[in-house]
Amino acid sequence: MxxxxxxxxxxxxxxxxxxxxxxxxxxxxxxxxxxxxxxxxxxxxxxxxxxxxxxxxxxxxxxxxxxxxxxxxxxxxxxxxxxxxxxxxxxxxxxxxxxxxxxxxxxxxxxxxxxxxxxxxxxxxxxxxxxxxxxxxxxxxxxxxxxxxxxxxxxxxxxxxxxxxxxxxxxxxxxxxxxxxxxxxxxxxxxxxxxxxxxxxxxxxxxxxxxxxxxxxxxxxxxxxxxxxxESRPLHFFGTVGIVNFIVGVIFFFVAFYQKIIMDVSLNRSGWLFLGIFLVQVGIIIFIFGIMIDIMIRNYYNNSYEKRYIIKDIL
Missing domain, CATH: 3.90.550.10 (Spore Coat Polysaccharide Biosynthesis Protein SpsA; Chain A)
Known part of the structure; x- marks a missing residue:
């Protein structure tokens, strides 16, 4: 044939x-x-x-x-x-x-x-x-x-x-x-x-x-x-991001204590520390949320019969 x-x-x-x-x-x-x-x-x-x-x-x-x-x-x-x-x-x-x-x-x-x-x-x-x-x-x-x-x-x-x-x-x-x-x-x-x-x-x-x-x-x-x-090992990525951010958070924590002990700056006044932690956490959450939603959509379309587009004519 x-x-x-x-x-x-x-x-x-x-x-x-x-x-x-x-x-x-x-x-x-x-x-x-x-x-x-x-x-x-x-x-x-x-x-x-x-x-x-x-x-x-x-x-x-x-x-x-x-x-x-x-x-x-x-x-x-x-x-x-x-x-x-x-x-x-x-x-x-x-x-x-x-x-x-x-x-x-x-x-x-x-x-x-x-x-x-x-x-x-x-x-x-x-x-x-x-x-x-x-x-x-x-x-x-x-x-x-x-x-x-x-x-x-x-x-x-x-x-x-x-x-x-x-x-x-x-x-x-x-x-x-x-x-x-x-x-x-x-x-x-x-x-x-x-x-x-x-x-x-x-x-x-x-x-x-x-x-x-x-x-x-x-x-x-x-x-x-x-x-x-x-795709087959997302924990390697998210784990690395989590560890890096944890280490950075610990560093900020020691910076805050340094300011408290050496410069007599109250922890409540260490705005950069709280702002940094907040932005890092929000960034990670948004990034993870976006990727996980995308993966779920990908899996949904690959395993469902719902059409992603409509064919008007086939001749």
Whole structure:
């Protein structure tokens, strides 16, 4: 039986790019994967332009295309998750719908996947064609990723990736987590790699990446760091924080007694001591509360049947 490759493409207000994307992708699949079955899963993430109508027109030309329309804009992670939950291929490819990814790189990604017996290969946009502001944010994010999660790739934001289906089956995406799929996959024990890919200039539409998404991405980065390092042993983290704060508290306690004995300052007047203890305790409580709530939500969604998003149409 022939192998099957599933291409998951997410769209949000990409009218004007769709016909060119489909024609270019079809040529690449017919040439490089001629002996494979092809499945195209195109996810409209609540577009408000003519994206959905253009996707419907494309489907009328090719019944192998599966269209998914979300009832509103949830973000790329949710759109990708909806695509992953509706694929059948042995090999899965993800890419953007803005024509900046080069379809010809798909074969190179697959060759790397097979040659090195990997489970996931990510694209690295060595020569970025993005605005300067986006490249600056990316540089900062790259530094923090190397410092905190060590995912082993240069470009975690490139959507052009190839996966074995067992990888996507173990992903539950939300928020801006799609940027850290490689890190999550490494945490899950899968072998990952990376190759340089072509990055093209956007010709139609505007970039959806902005400073608000970058802030969410940075927050998710710290979440991934915590999950990867302490998910199975949170006491190591919280215990260390508790011991450090206990030691600091003891030091403040001796400082207060020093002021009392040497400077004759009443303990009731040692405001810095009480303020320091208060702020440290409140900070720890808030941090622990936030992380534990996030973990509970993660577990809830992974083990419940309640949907995190609503699919409006599947064609």
């Amino acid at each position: 022939n192998k099957k490759i599933s291409i998951v493409i997410t769209f949000f207000n990409e009218s004007g790019n769709i016909n060119s994307l489909f024609e270019e992708l079809q040529k690449v699949l017919d040439k490089d994967f001629s002996d494979w079955e092809h499945e195209l899963v195109m996810v409209d993430d609540g577009s408000v332009d003519n994206t959905w109508n253009e996707l419907v027109e494309i489907k009328q030309k090719n019944n192998k295309i599966k269209l998914i329309r979300l009832n509103r804009n949830y973000g790329q992670s949710i759109a990708m998750d909806a695509g992953f939950k509706n694929i059948d291929g042995d090999i899965v490819v993800t890419m953007d719908g803005d024509l900046q990814n080069d379809h010809k790189d798909i074969k190179r990604l697959y060759d790397k996947l097979e040659k090195d017996s990997l489970d996931l290969v990510a694209g690295n946009r060595k020569q970025r064609k993005d605005p300067l502001s986006v490249r600056i944010i990316t540089f900062v994010a790259k530094f923090l990723r190397k410092l905190l999660i060590k995912d082993g790739v240069e470009d975690s934001g490139c959507t052009l990736r190839i996966y074995r289906k067992k990888v996507t089956d173990n992903l539950n995406l939300r928020a801006e987590i799609h940027r850290y799929i490689v890190a999550i996959s490494k945490i899950n024990g899968f072998k990952v790699g990376e190759i340089c890919v072509n990055h093209r200039v956007r010709e139609n539409g505007v970039s959806k990446y902005n400073w608000k998404k970058s802030i969410k991405g940075f927050i998710d980065l710290f979440y991934i760091w915590f999950i990867g390092k302490y």
